[in-house]
Amino acid sequence: MFDTLTDRFDGIFKRLRGRGHLGDAEVGEVLREIRVALLEADVSLEVVRDLVERIRARCSGAELSKSLTPAQQVIKVVNEELTATLGGEAFRLAYAPRPPTVVLLAGLQGAGKTTAAAALALWFKQQGRHPLLVGADLQRPAAVEQLRVLGRGVGAAVFSEGTDPVAVATKGVEEAVRVGRDVVVVDTAGRLAIDEDLMDEVRRVAAAVKPHYTFFVVDAMTGQDAVRSATAFGEALDLDGVILTKIDGDARGGAALSVKHVVGKPIAFVSTGERPESFEAFHPDRMASRILGMGDVLTLIERAEREYDAGAAEKAVERLRAGRFTLEDFHDQLQQMKRMGPLQSVLGMLPGVPKEVRDAQIDDRDVARVEAIIRSMTPAERDDPSLINGSRRLRIAAGSGRTTSDVNNLLRQFKEMQKLMRSGGAVGAAARAGARKAKKVKGGRVTPSLKDAGSLR
Amino acid sequence: MTIVLIVVIVLLLALLGAGTATVVRRNQSGLGGRPSGPTITPAEPQPDRPGGTDVVAESGEALAPPDGRPRLADRLGRAKSLFGTSLAAIRGRARIDDATFEELEEALLLADVGLPLTNRLLADLRDRVRSGEAGDSPTALLDLLKSDVVALFAGEDRELQVASDPPSVWLFVGVNGVGKTTTIGKLAAREGASGRSVVVAAGDTFRAAAGDQLAMWAERSGADIVRGADGADPSSVVFDAVQHAAARGADLVLADTAGRLHTKVNLMDELRKVRRVAARPPGTVTEVLLVLDATTGQNGLVQAREFAEAVEVTGVVLTKLDGTAKGGIVCAIRSELGLPIKLVGLGEGAGDLVPFDPEEFADALFA
Numbered sequence: 001m002f003d004t005l006t007d008r009f010d011g012i013f014k015r016l017r018g019r020g021h022l023g024d025a026e027v028g029e030v031l032r033e034i035r036v037a038l039l040e041a042d043v044s045l046e047v048v049r050d051l052v053e054r055i056r057a058r059c060s061g062a063e064l065s066k067s068l069t070p071a072q073q074v075i076k077v078v079n080e081e082l083t084a085t086l087g088g089e090a091f092r093l094a095y096a097p098r099p100p101t102v103v104l105l106a107g108l109q110g111a112g113k114t115t116a117a118a119a120l121a122l123w124f125k126q127q128g129r130h131p132l133l134v135g136a137d138l139q140r141p142a143a144v145e146q147l148r149v150l151g152r153g154v155g156a157a158v159f160s161e162g163t164d165p166v167a168v169a170t171k172g173v174e175e176a177v178r179v180g181r182d183v184v185v186v187d188t189a190g191r192l193a194i195d196e197d198l199m200d201e202v203r204r205v206a207a208a209v210k211p212h213y214t215f216f217v218v219d220a221m222t223g224q225d226a227v228r229s230a231t232a233f234g235e236a237l238d239l240d241g242v243i244l245t246k247i248d249g250d251a252r253g254g255a256a257l258s259v260k261h262v263v264g265k266p267i268a269f270v271s272t273g274e275r276p277e278s279f280e281a282f283h284p285d286r287m288a289s290r291i292l293g294m295g296d297v298l299t300l301i302e303r304a305e306r307e308y309d310a311g312a313a314e315k316a317v318e319r320l321r322a323g324r325f326t327l328e329d330f331h332d333q334l335q336q337m338k339r340m341g342p343l344q345s346v347l348g349m350l351p352g353v354p355k356e357v358r359d360a361q362i363d364d365r366d367v368a369r370v371e372a373i374i375r376s377m378t379p380a381e382r383d384d385p386s387l388i389n390g391s392r393r394l395r396i397a398a399g400s401g402r403t404t405s406d407v408n409n410l411l412r413q414f415k416e417m418q419k420l421m422r423s424g425g426a427v428g429a430a431a432r433a434g435a436r437k438a439k440k441v442k443g444g445r446v447t448p449s450l451k452d453a454g455s456l457r
Numbered sequence: 458m459t460i461v462l463i464v465v466i467v468l469l470l471a472l473l474g475a476g477t478a479t480v481v482r483r484n485q486s487g488l489g490g491r492p493s494g495p496t497i498t499p500a501e502p503q504p505d506r507p508g509g510t511d512v513v514a515e516s517g518e519a520l521a522p523p524d525g526r527p528r529l530a531d532r533l534g535r536a537k538s539l540f541g542t543s544l545a546a547i548r549g550r551a552r553i554d555d556a557t558f559e560e561l562e563e564a565l566l567l568a569d570v571g572l573p574l575t576n577r578l579l580a581d582l583r584d585r586v587r588s589g590e591a592g593d594s595p596t597a598l599l600d601l602l603k604s605d606v607v608a609l610f611a612g613e614d615r616e617l618q619v620a621s622d623p624p625s626v627w628l629f630v631g632v633n634g635v636g637k638t639t640t641i642g643k644l645a646a647r648e649g650a651s652g653r654s655v656v657v658a659a660g661d662t663f664r665a666a667a668g669d670q671l672a673m674w675a676e677r678s679g680a681d682i683v684r685g686a687d688g689a690d691p692s693s694v695v696f697d698a699v700q701h702a703a704a705r706g707a708d709l710v711l712a713d714t715a716g717r718l719h720t721k722v723n724l725m726d727e728l729r730k731v732r733r734v735a736a737r738p739p740g741t742v743t744e745v746l747l748v749l750d751a752t753t754g755q756n757g758l759v760q761a762r763e764f765a766e767a768v769e770v771t772g773v774v775l776t777k778l779d780g781t782a783k784g785g786i787v788c789a790i791r792s793e794l795g796l797p798i799k800l801v802g803l804g805e806g807a808g809d810l811v812p813f814d815p816e817e818f819a820d821a822l823f824a
Contacts, residue, residue: 039572042754045563109777109805110634110750139805141642142669149665149687192780219634223569223754225782232781246633249718254754274633274663365723 027059030074042254044227047085047261054081085261086284091241091268096212099182100132102173104209106202106237107217108229109190112245112271114143116217117187118150119271119279120243124183125156132181134172135160136205139189139198147187154276157181165189165201170208186211193232203236213240215268218255220247226255227262234263241268244282248272260284327382327414331374334367372400373410385411550595553586557595561602568785568822569754574792578605603819609788610815613797615772619709620741624656624702626695626710628735629774630728630764631748633716636776636802638667640748641711642674644800646807654707655680658698660691660731663715671713677807681705691715691727692734699740710740719763732768746799748774751784761790775813776802783822 031052038048058077095101103120105113114137121131133151135158137143144160151158157179159172169186176184188205191198206214216233218226233239242259247270260266272278316333319325374382376399381387388396388411397404547560558579565575582602585591591598619625627644629637638661645655657675659682661667668684675682683698685691695712702710712735717724736742747770749757764770775784778801787798798813 036572039566040755042569042756045566108752108780110636112634140639140670141673142666145669146664146666153665192777194781219750219752221632221750221754221756221760222752223757223782223786224567225569225752225780226754228781229752246718249632249720249756 024060027056030059031056034078038254038257041257042223042226044224044254044258044262046227047258050261051081051085051257082257083285085257086267089266090281090283090285091266093213093268095129095182100173100176100184101129101182101213102184102186102209102211104169104186104188104206104211104214104237105217105243106188106214106233107190108192108219109140111190111217111219113137113190113217114146114150114187115274115276116215116243116245116269116271116279117147117185118154118156119276120185120269121151121156121183122154122276123269123279123281124185125154129183130181131156131183131185132172132176132179133158134169134184134186136165136168136172137187137189138162138165138168139191143187143189150276166204166208169205173209184209193229193236199232199236206237213268214238215241215243216259216263216265217243217245218259220244220253220255220270221249222255227258230259230263234265239263239265241265243267243269243271245271248278323418325418327374327377327385328379330414331371331382334371338364338367369400369402369406370410373397373402373407376400385414547595547599552593553591553595553598557598558583561599564823565785568783569757570785570822571755571758571789574789578602581605599823603823606788606819606822607815609791610798610813610818613791615797615799615812617799618743618771620743622739622741623706623708624699624710624740625708625743626699626712626735626740627744627746628695628712628714628732628742628768629746629748630714630768630770631716632718632760633664635716635748635750635753637661637716637748638670638674638713639805640746640774640776640800640802640810641671641713642678643802643807643810645674645680645711646678647810648709648711649678649680653709654705655709655711656698656702656705656707657682658695658710658712659684660694660698660713661715662687662689662691662694667713667715680711681707692731695731695735696737699735699737703739710735719760719767725763725767728764728768744772745770746772746774747796748776749784749787749790750782751775751778751780752782753784753786755786755789757786758789758793761794761796765794765796770796772797772799774800774802774810778821779803779809784818785822787818 034055035048035052038051039045043051055074055077058081059074105117105120107113117133121133124131133147133156135144135147137147138160144158147160148158159175160168161171165188169188172186173184176182186205186209188202189198191202193199214237216230216237216239218230222229230239230242242263242265244253244255244259244267247253267282267284270280270282272280316325316329319329373396376396377388381392381396388407393404393407397407400407547557550557561582562575562579565578566572570578582591582598582605585601586598591601617627629641631637641657645657648655655678657671657680659668659671661671662685665687668687672682672684674680681701683694683701685694685697691714695710698710698712701707712731714728714731715724717728719725732742732745745768747761747764749760753760761770761773773787773790773796775787775798778784790796791798798818801811801813801818803809803811
């Protein structure tokens with residue numbers, strides 16, 4: 001998502017890295033580059049000015065330290081300022097002492113409110129809650145139907161009726177009380193900040209249901225208007241936070257930087273894809289690290305925790321260490337991994353992934369192809385690929401609908417991987433990485449083994 | 458395929474970290490609560506809502522007389538009153554100085570024109586001030602800049618093309634939530650009102666209830682709609698729509714597609730296929746319109762480039778220009794990629810889709 005911004009900072013700091021001294025001229029040059037990078041990333045003009053001034057003050061001021069190189073210093077300062085701008089601490093949601101906790105979503109047309117509502121319902125379910133979705137978007141044709149379909153998908157009940165938004169929202173909350181739901185998510189129609197009638201309507205919805213949380217939903221691809229709209233919504237409604245959607249594209253997400261700063265409300269959630277599962281709590285410190293090219297290991301680990309079967313993971317690690325990792329294990333891991341989301345997005349979170357690998361277009365269908373090949377093997381073959389001779393190869397190729405050279409490729413690469421694992425390069429490093437995981441995350445160091453992995457290509 | 462192995466290795470490494478963490482904190486969510494995939498359900502359309510009842514009549518009326526069409530300027534009053542005019546100060550100034558240029562830069566950047574084009578426009582302007590061509594009045598300078606912006610769009614062909622041999626196919630593409638379905642709904646009403654027989658193809662088989670949304674628009678405008686099952690191959694829906702249009706002797710097929718981020722390679726491939734299939738006889742693809750939300754920032758240029766590369770976009774529809782967003786990114790798209798801006802969306806009603814007018818647009822940019 002913030003890849004381009006990351007690349008720009010990479011470029012700036014690469015040049016800086018060689019220097020021993022950071023003079024005013026250098027600071028000026030760096031700040032100019034930072035300004036361009038931030039503007040190209042759609043960061044609000046006002047925020048850019050503010051951010052650049054703060055970075056300038058701290059870089060040329062007294063805060064210089066002897067133990068850090070100038071480049072490290074600048075990175076540290078930029079990282080801290082980005083984190084501060086993005087929202088300091090992570091957003092925490094407290095449930096109402098007397099349920100239901102009411103959540104209201106508002107925003108412009110097409111920001112992704114309905115999808116976010118369903119995703120939020122799933123998120124609440126994962127927290128052990130029982131959400132009710134309320135469809136108060138009676139404006140857009142079939143919006144309620146969309147919510148119903150999505151609600152069915154995530155297993156959350158949906159309430160709506162064709163009266164008016166205020167009545168629907170009020171009755172929705174009553175319904176939640178009646179059937180004992182402890183969270184209510186109210187989806188509203190998209191509206192322009194300058195449409196007084198509709199802004200008044202959403203104000204009345206809020207007044208009627210007294211939401212505990214009101215979120216402004218905003219598209220990550222939004223430009224300078226993000227701040228204008230957010231300000232107007234902030235004036236009409238008592239906002240508690242922001243939900244940033246569609247950050248799985250290559251939009252640089254400057255809106256993320258700006259909205260918090262201008263509206264003064266943190267980004268609470270981000271949606272990273274069209275599926276309701278692609279939705280997570282937002283962590284400003286991690287996002288800043290990510291902008292600076294340090295990856296987002298914590299998010300990845302959290303996702304892995306949610307999606308991975310702990311026992312199987314442990315077993316796989318054990319087998320990896322022992323060098324007895326078979327195609328069967330590989331296949332199992334592939335299944336686990338698929339649950340964590342598209343490979344591309346997972347890859348983007350790892351620190352120190354070589355740029356070529358990160359930028360490589362990964363087609364998730366390739367995974368399906370590999371799966372097909374492995375599934376066309378007998379258990380014995382998966383256990384010991386050396387069994388596979390010419391005729392078996394033909395059978396596997398025919399069974400998976402691939403060519404024998406595809407089968408060969410897979411086998412060769414698997415073998416290389418095994419060799420690499422056994423040689424201790426990867427496993428050793430990774431095991432160490434696992435041991436000091438907690439410390440490593442902040443530092444964002446490049447694990448040597450990742451480079452080895454990259455060179456496999 | 459190479460890449461899969463690399464990724465798997467990388468992931469296994471991550472897993473080592475995650476694996477140790479999971480031992481400590483056991484997976485809480487489990488898998489029981491996970492949805493078992495999309496549920497396919499028959500449509501049960503909601504009752505028609507506000508705006509729906511009078512839209513058809515209104516559209517005919519709003520579109521027929523050229524004077525009756527909504528104008529961008531009419532919509533700007535509201536936005537202005539809320540946010541004031543950033544450039545009022547410029548006009549009040551006696552002479553051109555650095556501050557003038559700073560304010561112009563600010564106005565352009567705030568309108569999402571983007572830094573490269575802003576720098577270019579202003580450098581050009583500075584040259585002309587230096588050579589005395591621009592005079593010494595800030596107001597004249599602003600007018601000069603406006604005419605430069607208008608000039609960006611000079612010579613663009615904003616006509617929507619139809620084939621000599623019907624049916625013509627107009628394909629609508631874009632990222633999620635920009636207003637493709639709504640644009641098609643409005644166009645179906647407009648083209649229907651101008652005497653063309655229209656078939657709409659519900660090619661968005663991914664988003665829940667997208668077909669229902671389009672069906673309501675089709676009903677309002679009296680267009681035929683061809684739909685597929687949820688999750689069906691969009692190409693097949695478009696193919697059926699073209700066949701249907703040919704059989705019925707319809708003039709125009711308006712083909713909706715699911716919103717997709719331009720970074721998703723497989724989805725862009727799917728779109729290529731839709732275009733290929735739509736172009737099969739008897740269909741002729743005469744327009745591939747990129748629908749772009751006016752609030753879009755610098756990413757819009759990347760979107761336009763990627764979509765243009767994938768499906769030969771013939772023009773841009775700029776939606777939601779009735780809000781506070783200025784849509785300045787189309788300047789960059791026009792100057793970088795040469796794509797014409799064909800239509801502008803100014804509201805949710807069927808009559809609120811109007812031809813792009815560079816003069817009005819430039820006025821609004823600096824309003």
